[in-house]
Amino acid sequence: YSLIHDDMPCMDNDDMRRGKPANHKVYGEDMALLAGDGLLTKAFETVLSAEMDPLRVIQGAQILAECAGAEGMVGGQCIDLRTGDGDHSLQTLQMMDMGKTVALISAACRMGCTAAGAVQEQLQAAEKYASGIGMAFQIRDDVLDVLGDAEKLGKNTGADCKQEKVNYVTLLGPQRAQILVESYTAEALEALQNFSGDTAFLKELARTLAGRET
DSSP: OHHHHHTSTTTTOOSEETTEEOHHHHHOHHHHHHHHHHHHHHHHHHHHTOOSOHHHHHHHHHHHHHHHSTTTHHHHHHHHHHGGGSOOOHHHHHHHHIIIIIHHHHHHHHHHHHHTTOOHHHHHHHHHHHHHHHHHHHHHHHHHHHHSOHHHHTSOSOHHHHTTOOOHHHHHOHHHHHHHHHHHHHHHHHHGGGOOSOOHHHHHHHHHHHTOOO
């Protein structure tokens, strides 16, 4: 839902998504809007239909609502739409991405832990892991927007430049931005030490995101 809405003309105004025309380019803005609304509602229907301890179900739905709403993804998107108004600070950029990108990743990690009956320390570690890979993903995305191959990425590059948006590369340069990617990745890997189970996939995911080309 968030990707469909994000591509619409009133948001990022992007014609391509994963190598294919964006939803609104194929079905029109009206249907893209409704498709997003339908998927958002379906997310909560899915969570609330889970066959497990009702308290855990409610906690999961609450986490999703917090991360998707005004204090999470929607709030981050609001900052994104206003970054051209003069506030070009690194702090504002980080606040935006903690909402726009990190929040839903955090929801996925924390909801999984909640469903499994994790203790508070593990929930905090899950949030730290999500923050690490989420910020690394977004900063790497900014690097690829400047240096990446549009054909490999499956979307247009240079989008921020065309819309005169500030990102990590324009503020720090590509090398310092990538150093920040590595720093956030290290934080994510450190957070996994709080889990005794097999975390090999999660480690590989963090490392892959840090160096991705697509």
